[in-house]
Amino acid sequence: MAVVEQEAQVTGLPGAAAKRVRISIVLGAWGLFYTCYRAYYALGGTVGMFGTPASYQQWRMVNAFGAGILLVAAVLPVATLPLWRRSHGRLVLPAICWAVTVGCVMHALINGIQRALSLAGVMQLDLPFWKTIDHRTADLQDLLFNEPWFLVEGLLWAWLALSSLSPGTARRRWLISAGVAIAVLTVVGMLSATGVIGTFIV
Template structure:
């Protein structure tokens, strides 16, 4: 057994179950790519072209909603390709069309920080939506929405609870797992990786708490789309 292989084996033995899983698992990046692509095409682009899925109301400005859905769909597709780049060789270096940086390795933090922040926002969004829509359906809190001329809040909440919010939550989890794999593959040391995981959990917890509080107190309707 050579020294490098022995070192890698010892490092693996020092890992907990989550760290061993993320070190070996490429599939979350591929699953996240398809999850994003299907949502962008079958939901956002469809909504923009044909109207709202579910038939739970009429928008005050359908044209603005259509443009926003197209934009969201494009952004989601880009995010999906970024996840794919976390496990592909072409995602490790700057493309040839980037002046002065072509073929140079992309700094780890340039990839990890926005990916982890996006993952945290997705998880917080999904978790907050599930909690607040459940509270609304059991009559614990009101649901204040803007941008609707006519709206069936109960049907909208059920639709969000069964479809939209789980999508955000699952997408955030897949994105976070893909980022963890990338951290392993790009050489982040185990102590530093554990620090990042702790910070990530704290950020998600803080974001989720703030979003739930803002909606329960009627301060924000950020999760109404």
């Protein structure tokens, strides 16, 4: 409790430390949830699969790699909690939150739009990783499960950053810059997905 009060005094934001702890714990739990999902397939699970991979070994490796990245993402917000009490940390961590927010929200929007267009029959997604695939099931799973996870993940990181920034100019700059970056990258991603420009991987 003393540490929380001390941090609140350092940041000048009453209750900021306690709120940051709560958000970080939620972020960690949210990340672990998706980590378990990917780890299940990495270990050979098959429930919920919407097709037959061209290579089961590659499928498991991709999910193992994804689970590893997600585990880091789950641990990061909790592991960096002490750094918010340091001046350098309060400069660097909002930038990290910004990058994760932009990346996750952009990913959710671009892929969500593509899946919706695919369900509507407007766009046909090229999925060479699969030998056989139920496109409708794949689209629905991504649209209703995968992309909402990325969207919530991005919004939680945004909440973490905003809870630590002083009200006013700092928060407005963070929000506006993140919003502009998300909008621009989403447009670029969709132009790439529709073949208007070259490849843009998200």
